[in-house]
Amino acid sequence: MEIFDLLVLLVFGVVGGMLSGLVGVGGGIVFVPALVYAAGWNITEAVAASLIIIVFSSLSGTIRNQSSRDPANWRWTLLFSLAVAPSSLIGVAISRVSPETVVEAVFGLLLLALAYPTAKGRPEMDEGVQKIPTWTVFAAGIFIGALSGLVGVGGGVVMVPLMVLGLGLTAKRAVSTSLAVVMFTGLVGGLGYILTGFDRISEVPPLVVGSIVGAWLGVKVRDPLPDRVVRVGFACFMVVVAIRTLLGAFGV
Template sequence: MAIAEVLLILLGLVTGVASGLLGIGGGALMVPGLLAWGAPIQQAVATSLVAVFINALSGSFRNWQTRDIHPRGSLGLALGGMSTAQLGAWLAGWLPSWLLAFSFAGLQLLTIYLMGLRRRLAQTQPSQETPEQPPKQFFLTMMGIGLLAGTLSGLFGVGGGVVMVPLQMLLVGIGIKQAVRTSLGAILLISLSGLWRHSLQGNVLWVAGGLLSLGGVLGAQLGSRTLPKLPEQQVNRLFRLLLLLMATYTIIRGVESL
């Protein structure tokens, strides 16, 4: 196996561990990693979605087996997000590389803030699985959240969970565990929608995406099993620092493409 292929598996492993530890997708790390590997940013965004989809499929199947899934909530998020994922993927192919790189760096910085917000909400809000809103209003709210998450997914090659989880907690009133599970089910369909559009545009590196997925599935298992042994505060600080470094690197790549 070539060194380049081993590096992709290792990148997937690292992002998978982060996903298992923190309950978020690995797109914020995979895209800069693919840039460093040598892929143009449009291909990095598209290829990241391969691993995002496979990771969501693995996690959703596990939640389905344990019956820890909210089909109505996931469907609402997915219906909102699948259409805008198409829009985001189209924009990714249309925007100049430098603008896409700068925008992605902004998303990474936003992710740092949203991780802190999610942590504060988890500490202050009661853990509940039943939404506070009536069924119709709940479904419409979930669709609205999905519209935003789908755009980010298609445009930046991420799952969108970093946005969907705190917004569910803020706007719908469910606990963090249920919000994570619901988001994961939606990411399965949203990422597939964006991936389909990117594939039509010829941006997906399928072999690279498969290798990322292999490392990601292994890493997610390792991360979920390691989580109880690590202090949460230190893990969050380390990941935020890593995101900050990745955002800086992405900005540098954007400057180089001007």
């Protein structure tokens, strides 16, 4: 790999990591469109790289969260990971037999679906309060895992409200717990892509390094900004990317 290419990937990693740190979401929403539209990768390659990057970024965040007042609940992390992480292989299998346009369409529709909850923010409830049956959380976890493997998005935006409403976790503890689940999901899904022929693994390290640095910078930039402005701004970004992806998927 040429020095110029390495630097370009490093910059992509920093920018993607900054956006992720800025709004507190996994990198898939950022990295997949960046690699497809700016770096010229096909969407399957971008999804595979995104899942690998997610492993490292979520590991960093999980370690940081362990020293906070709201660390991951490891009992729920391990139980929920048993539903979500293996299910990511369903998405890997679908991506290997489906046309790229199908993956692009699913990714675009997912972004549109997540834009509103991203803008609205996470629900806040007292610890132990449950609004939906626990089994529905695990059933939804299978679907989330399959989507993660298919489009390279960790699913934290969906998992957090599910954990709050169905597992009785506070929003902050749900964020920490979902991040740990995303780590295991990315590990399984990323390995699935590597074992089924992902051949750009040598180009992932600069993206990983850049994303870790960028996430730190994003948090620093986020602190002085109003939370609602950040959430609504990123939701608008998601809608724009979704429309661009859907238009591309249908050849417009």
